[in-house]
Amino acid sequence: MAFSVKDLSNLIDMAAKTSSNEFLQLTQICIQLLAKESRQVGNLRITGRLVEVPPVGEAIIVGDIHGDLESLTHILENSSFIEKANGGEDILLIFLGDYGDRGFYSPEVYYIVLKLKELFPQRVVLMRGNHEGPDDLLASPHDLPFHLNRKFGEKGSEVYLKLRELFNNLYNAVLIDERYILLHGGAPSQASKADDLAYAHEKHPRERHLEEILWSDPWEGIKGTYASPRGAGRLFGEDVTDRLLKMLAVKALIRGHEPSEEGFKTNHNGKVLTIFSRRGPPYHNDYGAYLYLDMSLKVEEPNQLLQSIRRF
Numbered sequence: 001m002a003f004s005v006k007d008l009s010n011l012i013d014m015a016a017k018t019s020s021n022e023f024l025q026l027t028q029i030c031i032q033l034l035a036k037e038s039r040q041v042g043n044l045r046i047t048g049r050l051v052e053v054p055p056v057g058e059a060i061i062v063g064d065i066h067g068d069l070e071s072l073t074h075i076l077e078n079s080s081f082i083e084k085a086n087g088g089e090d091i092l093l094i095f096l097g098d099y100g101d102r103g104f105y106s107p108e109v110y111y112i113v114l115k116l117k118e119l120f121p122q123r124v125v126l127m128r129g130n131h132e133g134p135d136d137l138l139a140s141p142h143d144l145p146f147h148l149n150r151k152f153g154e155k156g157s158e159v160y161l162k163l164r165e166l167f168n169n170l171y172n173a174v175l176i177d178e179r180y181i182l183l184h185g186g187a188p189s190q191a192s193k194a195d196d197l198a199y200a201h202e203k204h205p206r207e208r209h210l211e212e213i214l215w216s217d218p219w220e221g222i223k224g225t226y227a228s229p230r231g232a233g234r235l236f237g238e239d240v241t242d243r244l245l246k247m248l249a250v251k252a253l254i255r256g257h258e259p260s261e262e263g264f265k266t267n268h269n270g271k272v273l274t275i276f277s278r279r280g281p282p283y284h285n286d287y288g289a290y291l292y293l294d295m296s297l298k299v300e301e302p303n304q305l306l307q308s309i310r311r312f
């Protein structure tokens with residue numbers, strides 16, 4: 001199926017008009033795609049739910065969307081992802097998780113994201129956020145089921161259960177070799193090897209890696225970790241960041257999870273970059289941001305990431 005950039009509006013149209021059956025089918029296709037992704041998929045090396053990417057080509061990195069269709073549309077249009085992927089360019093579209101909840105267009109956002117995965121399976125990487133958590137650790141308020149019922153009527157519950165199945169197949173983390181580690185919330189403070197990230201979902205809840213990956217936040221001026229006001233995950237200090245970066249032989253941590261007025265912020269002397277890609281209520285940020293990254297660029301110092309930010 002050939003797709004041109006002009007078809008972005010078609011895609012939005014399809015999302016508006018989708019039936020519950022079509023949505024269910026699309027979700028099932030993506031569950032199967034994700035479940036069978038292992039070892040080598042295109043340029044990607046897959047271990048458990050960790051993706052390793054060689055530092056070549058370009059990557060568009062998208063933070064929390066939370067049902068904000070306008071911001072998602074802006075990013076797709078502005079980055080020309082569909083056009084470039086169709087043209088065979090070496091480009092990845094990586095989502096840091098939190099697709100739904102707290103936004104009216106949560107079903108439509110899911111539809112577009114999943115459709116892109118179906119169309120470009122080797123170029124779209126879907127990570128897990130705390131709003132796609134495991135059964136015992138789901139974010140609250142969780143209004144996705146409400147929006148699915150609004151859109152699909154009584155079939156909304158069936159669609160919701162299918163999406164819950166999808167959550168369990170999303171990725172815990174993405175490692176861009178020698179450059180960056182990407183995950184939704186924060187550094188798993190007890191991790192001692194890459195496999196602790198790759199298999200965090202299998203070790204949950206015996207070990208806290210997955211909880212911290214999905215829920216934690218960086219904090220200044222502390223050593224180790226402290227209890228988080230979120231009630232899950234931890235606040236982690238620069239020493240925890242340093243340990244993770246050293247363990248994975250990368251220079252910076254890229255994550256979403258926290259709204260920031262400018263759409264992005266840095267912590268721990270630039271070694272943690274937060275990207276938040278949705279705008280407006282119920283959050284207080286006037287700007288959203290995403291990253292357009294040339295992966296081949298060697299990282300001399302973590303702050304150079306700021307040049308790759310696209311704010312809107």
Ligand SMILES: [Mn+2]
Nearest residue numbers: 098129130257
């Ligand atoms: Mn989050």
